[in-house]
Amino acid sequence: MTKKTDIDQLKQDNAQYLFHPMAHPAAMQKNRPDIISRGEGCWVWDIDGHKMIDGVAGLWSSNLGHSNKRVRDAIVAQLDELPFYNTFRGTTHPRAIELSARIVKTMAPDGVGAVLFGNGGSDAVEGALKIARQYWKVQGQPERTKFISLRQGYHGVHFGGMSVNGLGNIRRAYEPLMPGCFHVDTPWPYHNAYSEDPEELARICAGLLEREIQFQGADTVAAFIAEPIQGSAGVIVPPTSYWPLVREVCDRNNVLLIADEVVTGFGRSGAMFGTRLWGVKADIWCLAKGISSGYVPLGATALGKKVSEAFLADANGLATVAHGYTYSGHPVAAAAALATLDEIEEKDVVGNAARVGAHFQQRLAEFERRFSFVGDVRGKGLMAGIEMVSDKARRVPVPRNSDIPQRVAREAYRRGAMVRISGPNMILSPPLVMTREEVDHLVDILEASFAAVQATL
Ligand code: PMP
Numbered sequence: 001m002t003k004k005t006d007i008d009q010l011k012q013d014n015a016q017y018l019f020h021p022m023a024h025p026a027a028m029q030k031n032r033p034d035i036i037s038r039g040e041g042c043w044v045w046d047i048d049g050h051k052m053i054d055g056v057a058g059l060w061s062s063n064l065g066h067s068n069k070r071v072r073d074a075i076v077a078q079l080d081e082l083p084f085y086n087t088f089r090g091t092t093h094p095r096a097i098e099l100s101a102r103i104v105k106t107m108a109p110d111g112v113g114a115v116l117f118g119n120g121g122s123d124a125v126e127g128a129l130k131i132a133r134q135y136w137k138v139q140g141q142p143e144r145t146k147f148i149s150l151r152q153g154y155h156g157v158h159f160g161g162m163s164v165n166g167l168g169n170i171r172r173a174y175e176p177l178m179p180g181c182f183h184v185d186t187p188w189p190y191h192n193a194y195s196e197d198p199e200e201l202a203r204i205c206a207g208l209l210e211r212e213i214q215f216q217g218a219d220t221v222a223a224f225i226a227e228p229i230q231g232s233a234g235v236i237v238p239p240t241s242y243w244p245l246v247r248e249v250c251d252r253n254n255v256l257l258i259a260d261e262v263v264t265g266f267g268r269s270g271a272m273f274g275t276r277l278w279g280v281k282a283d284i285w286c287l288a289k290g291i292s293s294g295y296v297p298l299g300a301t302a303l304g305k306k307v308s309e310a311f312l313a314d315a316n317g318l319a320t321v322a323h324g325y326t327y328s329g330h331p332v333a334a335a336a337a338l339a340t341l342d343e344i345e346e347k348d349v350v351g352n353a354a355r356v357g358a359h360f361q362q363r364l365a366e367f368e369r370r371f372s373f374v375g376d377v378r379g380k381g382l383m384a385g386i387e388m389v390s391d392k393a394r395r396v397p398v399p400r401n402s403d404i405p406q407r408v409a410r411e412a413y414r415r416g417a418m419v420r421i422s423g424p425n426m427i428l429s430p431p432l433v434m435t436r437e438e439v440d441h442l443v444d445i446l447e448a449s450f451a452a453v454q455a456t457l
Helices: 004-017 069-081 094-106 121-138 159-164 198-216 242-253 305-313 331-346 349-370 404-415 436-454
Strands: 036-040 043-046 051-054 112-118 146-150 181-184 221-226 256-260 284-287 299-304 374-380 383-391 420-422 425-428
Touching: 051 436, 069 331, 094 112, 094 299, 094 331, 112 121, 112 305, 121 159, 121 221, 121 256, 121 284, 121 299, 121 305, 146 159, 146 198, 159 181, 181 198, 198 221, 198 242, 221 242, 242 256, 299 305, 331 349, 349 374, 349 383, 349 436, 383 404, 404 420, 404 425, 404 436
Parallel strands: 146 181, 146 221, 221 256, 256 284
Antiparallel strands: 036 043, 043 051, 112 299, 284 299, 374 383, 383 425, 420 425
């Protein structure tokens, strides 16, 4: 337990010395972030000893909760055996090899043939974009360099990922971004200019993708990248037919399909992978977060056989992977991931996410009817977004400077639930091992928090 004076010092030092992702440093002085100092199962404690149910699993990542003994023991054993060695040409180590084989086996139904490692989601995306471009060079089509992606998409913060991301607010400060990246409209049922009928919307948006590919010249496009469900934008679930239609568009135009499964991978939506939810095989997958249950940073780029076999078959010296990090396949992270995959399989974590997730979605859906400022509740499995609106009939989200979303979050915090706000959305992504009772506890708190704010409007 940290002493009171130390706590004050920590809070002061945090405001002074630590620049936080996606925050203005000066704002951290006034609105000090919560210091989370302990976790157990689906629960966390802040440094003042306040206990909360974790509605965000760290950040879509602690899918096995915070005190999984098997993952912890695997990490400790690996630290004793070999804390680090590299996997650059010439050396490797058992855990990285075992994890690559395990991912390929797990993703055999998806057609995966090989994997490369990084340290998180942004790395996984960067690996995917670079391998996609290189694939076309290996294939003798070096002009295929462009990327198309979705508005509202989030693909991490490296220059490549940032360039394909479709959230304007995280692009501006770092422009100019990578040339050759183009965006098309997301099939967003709640906000779109096209159709109230989801399947018609899917057809229109898949058509927009095809038109953009043809406008650019299909022979100049390397890949289309998208999240199976857009997480950071507020959990935008596409209509059921969108991904199958996208697969057809990519096939017709010989464009690679990259699935950014950093959030949806390993069970979040109630399916092992988001692409499986839509019955689609991608060509490249970006994986992170749940792969190691967030215990140690890890990212992976999984390559479908079409890609991996082309690299293996290259006889022209074009397929050397001139990409990778000191910590690619870090043994401690790989050990954590192997133990995580054991847990996911043996404890039917994905089945739990589907079952408990269905209950979660059902209960949250009632908020739309109950609260005048809740415009849309959307989600799948154990990921959900609750969009707050200033005009429900016209679907106008609360303005950027509205304090309403933060007020709901503070009410929840006070009552013992950790949630996350992004723009007008509350984003929920609890651990995938959460029980039905814990979900009810979380939703009860949310209900009371929305009600408390509604009473002040
Ligand atoms: N892709 C997606 C879909 C993500 O949601 C995220 C992070 N939330 C990333 C990539 C980037 O991952 P990281 O923050 O681990 O770099």
